[in-house]
Amino acid sequence: MLFSVLIYGSEDFYDALSPEEHQEILKKHGAFHERTKSDRSFAAATKLMSTGTAVTVNRESNDFIVTDGPFAETKEQFMGFYLIDTATLEDAIEAVKELPFENGRVEIRPVAYFEGADFQNAERLVIDAS
Amino acid sequence: MPSAWLSTHLRAARPRVLAALNRAFGDIDLAEDAFQEASLKAVRTWHPEDLPKDPVAWLIVTGRNSAIDALRKRRRETLSAPEDLELAHEETNPEEDLTDALDRSVYRDDILRLLFTCCHPVLRRDQQIALALKVVAGLTVEEIARAFLVQPKTMEQRITRAKKRLHAAKLSYEEPDAAERADRLSTVANAIYLVFNEGYSASQGIALIKEPLCEEAIRLARLLVRLFPEIPELRGLLALCLIQHSRRFARLTADGQAVTLEMQDRSLWDRKLVAEGTVLLEAALRNARPGHLQIEAAIAATHARAACYDQTDWQEIERLYRALQHIRPSPVVALNHTVVLAKLHGPKFALERLDRLQTSLERYAGFFAVKGSLLMDLDRTQDAYDALKRAFDLAGTDAERLHIEQKLHKLSKDT
CATH class of the missing domain: 1.25.40.10 (Tetratricopeptide repeat domain)
Structure with a gap:
């Protein structure tokens, strides 16, 4: 089953990291990449820019309202996500233990439908959970 | 010796905690001491595998208690000077439920107040920069002195004088109205740009020593953008700092000589920072409330877009300079x-x-x-x-x- 691995952390903390600590965090992500790619469970990795770059689009009756900033103001921010394809939830839980936890937590949520495109080559990949 | 992650947590929490303590006690020195005490307690009691759920709240409560202890002690020791015991602003009761202080809107004003105090117009520019780095970013006096190429003692005096001047100015701590808040934000944004520039315009040879100033300015700008996403000029500030900072590896030769924009090897520009700066600027400019930082960021972004110097869009840059000259x-x-x-x-x-x-x-x-x-x-x-x-x-x-x-x-x- 395809699982999303949603990474939450504090941007205050992220900004305060020293270059060495930053490297250490990247190393753990690197290990996660390596492991999930070697057992062929890796599907996608997405790192988001800071919430400071976000805008939120809303519709009020017939007007679209674009406000600056993320949708929700939270103590921990949504930083990025992986998609991994593992046989069971248990395997997914096992896999994420490789990720850095110094800066927050990881939410695992099964994917109901996934469609991806290699937009360079215009090939499409569809995974439907049903 | 605290573990690395623990000191990073303390560094990350510092602006918010110090801002809350400063609001409660109206005294930067007391707030700094209280933060220091709370940090020491954190180092003693936090387990690296089991941090408090909300380190910021933990530090505020602990710091507040330590400051109240300090005030009680002072009261016993200086019975002859009871006015010292008055809190700077009466409406604030330091015993009040701290959960209020964790509310986001309060954080916003607390941090703005702290930064505005440190960057207050009664201070000289070099004092503003030093105080913002010391109090808000939490650099040590030695670190700041090194970045300014002065003796630690000189820097210590500069900071002490700045605090005295603030004290003498008897700043009011009233809640700002919208116009005042905008004014304060603009003062703070300009001061943070000064911090960045102090690092960025460093002459050859010492640029590396000054780089932490750029990093700290960017960290403060990021915090402000997070707290005030609706203020386009703050996004302009962050965009400007990021795009300038993207050139840091191209600005100097291996032996430390400055390289002009024309001669820089553009493949050394940090494209991630350029991309983030560019999208921040685009989001800011959508509001059609341009300030000088947004325009300067737009000039930097126009340079960043050109694949080589000869392809620079000088017409666009000319328009932007005209706008800047107007504003x-x-x-x-x-x-x-x-x-x-x-x-x-x-x-x-x-x-x-x-x-x-x-x-x-x-x-x-x-x-x-x-x-x-x-x-x-x-x-x-x-x-x-x-x-x-x-x-x-x-x-x-x-x-x-x-x-x-x-x-x-x-x-x-x-x-």
């Missing part, structure tokens, strides 16, 4: 505008515009350096030589002198 007129902006006009309309046109600026810039090396270059382009060798000589005599830094020397050298070679 925030200054002789130096006018001078830079002239440089761009030379790219578009040739040296003769630019020189005529330049001569009008002479009275306001006659002590400014940059003016004569530009004038010298334009005269060189017009083959007026002797006049060019005189102007460059004048620029050399007025130059304030080694980097500037070196730059002018290279031009003088070129001049003597060409003739």
